Amino acid sequence: MFLTNKLPRFHSHFLIAPLTSPKPQQRFFLITSTLLSKTKPEPESSPLAVPLSHFSTPTTTSAAVVRSPGGQEQGSLLLSPENLFFPPETDVSSIKKAPLSARILKGSNIVVGKYAGGTVDVVNADFVKSSVTTEDCPSDGIPEFALVGRSNVGKSSLLNSLVRRKKLALTSKKPGKTQCINHFRINDSWYLVDLPGYGYASAPHEVRTDWAKFTKDYFINRPNLVSVFLLIDASIPAKKIDLEYASWLGQNQIPMTLVFTKCDKRKKKKNGGKRPEENVHDFQALIRDFFTTAPPWIMTSSVTNQGRDEILLHMSQLRNYWLKH
Ligand SMILES: Nc1nc2c(ncn2[C@@H]2O[C@H](COP(=O)(O)OP(=O)(O)OP(=O)(O)O)[C@@H](O)[C@H]2O)c(=O)[nH]1
Ligand SMILES: [Mg+2]
Numbered sequence: 001m002f003l004t005n006k007l008p009r010f011h012s013h014f015l016i017a018p019l020t021s022p023k024p025q026q027r028f029f030l031i032t033s034t035l036l037s038k039t040k041p042e043p044e045s046s047p048l049a050v051p052l053s054h055f056s057t058p059t060t061t062s063a064a065v066v067r068s069p070g071g072q073e074q075g076s077l078l079l080s081p082e083n084l085f086f087p088p089e090t091d092v093s094s095i096k097k098a099p100l101s102a103r104i105l106k107g108s109n110i111v112v113g114k115y116a117g118g119t120v121d122v123v124n125a126d127f128v129k130s131s132v133t134t135e136d137c138p139s140d141g142i143p144e145f146a147l148v149g150r151s152n153v154g155k156s157s158l159l160n161s162l163v164r165r166k167k168l169a170l171t172s173k174k175p176g177k178t179q180c181i182n183h184f185r186i187n188d189s190w191y192l193v194d195l196p197g198y199g200y201a202s203a204p205h206e207v208r209t210d211w212a213k214f215t216k217d218y219f220i221n222r223p224n225l226v227s228v229f230l231l232i233d234a235s236i237p238a239k240k241i242d243l244e245y246a247s248w249l250g251q252n253q254i255p256m257t258l259v260f261t262k263c264d265k266r267k268k269k270k271n272g273g274k275r276p277e278e279n280v281h282d283f284q285a286l287i288r289d290f291f292t293t294a295p296p297w298i299m300t301s302s303v304t305n306q307g308r309d310e311i312l313l314h315m316s317q318l319r320n321y322w323l324k325h
Contacts, residue, residue: 079109083284085296087113087317105310107263108298112313115320120312123187125163130180134218138183141224143319144191147259148215149231150242151197154261157302158231159184159194162311169194181218190319199241219254226322227255229311234276234299235265238283250290257314258283258297264304 081096084104090113095102103112131137147155156169168184182194195215219228228249232242249256260283263276274282280299287295296314300307 079104083109083294085110085294087111087115088321089114105298105314107300107307108296108310108314109294110296110298110310110314113317115324116313116317118316118320119187119189120309120316122163122312125165125168125187125192126185127168128183128185128191130182132180133214134181134221137181137218137222138191142185142190143226143322144183144193144222144224145227145229145315145318146193146195146218146222146225147229147231148195148245149197149259149261150199150233150239153197153231153233154302155197155231156194158259158261158300159192161300161302161305161308162192181215190315198245199239216248219249220252225254226318227257227315229257229259231259231261232283233262234260234279235262237274237279238286242283243286246287246295247290250287250295255318256295258295259307259311260297260299262301262303263299263306264301 081092081099081102084095084102085108086092086095087110090111095111104110105112128138129136147159149155152173156171159169160166160171163184163186169182180196184192184194186192195218198212198215219225230242230246230249232238246256246258260276260280266275276299280297284294284297298307298310298314300311
């Protein structure tokens with residue numbers, strides 16, 4: 001099947017009509033389908049059972065309640081079926097009729113579908129190369145996921161948490177540590193990509209402009225990019241630049257998962273500071289109008305490894321679907 005055929009399902013949560021920039025999607029998917037027919041690797045093995053501890057199940061017939069790792073309910077994150085993310089080929093109507101039947105990844109709105117499984121965990125991870133242009137990136141066509149977000153949001157730390165290595169990707173308290181497109185091969189079959197951060201206020205104007213050009217070119221012209229993971233700091237209120245990025249990805253129909261980072265920073269700050277789940281809730285409200293249906297989102301911490309297994313399972317279902325089509 002051509003990728004263009006699966007677009008309406010895979011991208012169903014994105015805006016239908018772009019508001020501003022020209023829509024590059026046509027080109028993106030034409031390139032994708034051409035390359036796919038040449039280089040598409042074999043799908044991973046059929047789904048395996050995944051430990052139940054990764055899931056929450058809806059506790060009422062009308063809404064799912066997201067639970068914190070400690071088990072207490074986070075009342076502000078009530079999820080109605082309309083706010084859930086259904087992976088491609090999920091029987092949405094049966095879940096809407098019987099929400100209790102849905103398996104939802106903990107701390108997220110992501111329903112587990114039939115493509116979840118295979119080799120979910122990271123068995124090996126190797127740094128492959130740093131690239132400065134999209135053309136320089138590895139050309140073997142295996143599926144990849146890109147981590148993007150503001151400088152210092154925790155992209156490199158999340159990558160290290162996912163691969164269970166402390167220093168595979170270099171991290172720093174100072175923003176601007178990662179400067180290239182860094183490819184890490186996972187289990188010899190897919191890539192995690194660490195990108196430079198945006199919104200680094202002290203960077204010179206031309207560096208900031210170059211960043212936008214360089215990464216946006218990568219998003220649009222990378223045929224094996226399965227999904228962008230847009231990282232948002234859940235310990236602070238929503239930032240305009242993050243909302244703009246979410247909107248840009250939506251307008252350009254680039255598949256996106258929102259990853260809320262630093263959810264371990266739970267102390268309520270003075271002067272009206274909010275808890276992570278309140279910031280997550282507020283962010284959802286602010287982006288609601290950018291999308292026709294809810295994009296997937298997940299709460300994480302690279303300190304406690306909250307969300308690690310759940311992200312890997314989510315990636316497995318996106319990857320397995322991508323490989324099959
Ligand atoms: N408390 C807490 N701190 C975190 C978390 N993730 C990252 N940090 C800290 O945030 C800082 C920035 O982390 P990085 O992973 O280097 O951030 P980055 O997004 O890769 O930054 P750039 O490469 O500069 O764009 C470091 O001091 C990390 O220790 C988290 O989940 N919780
Ligand atoms: Mg980094």
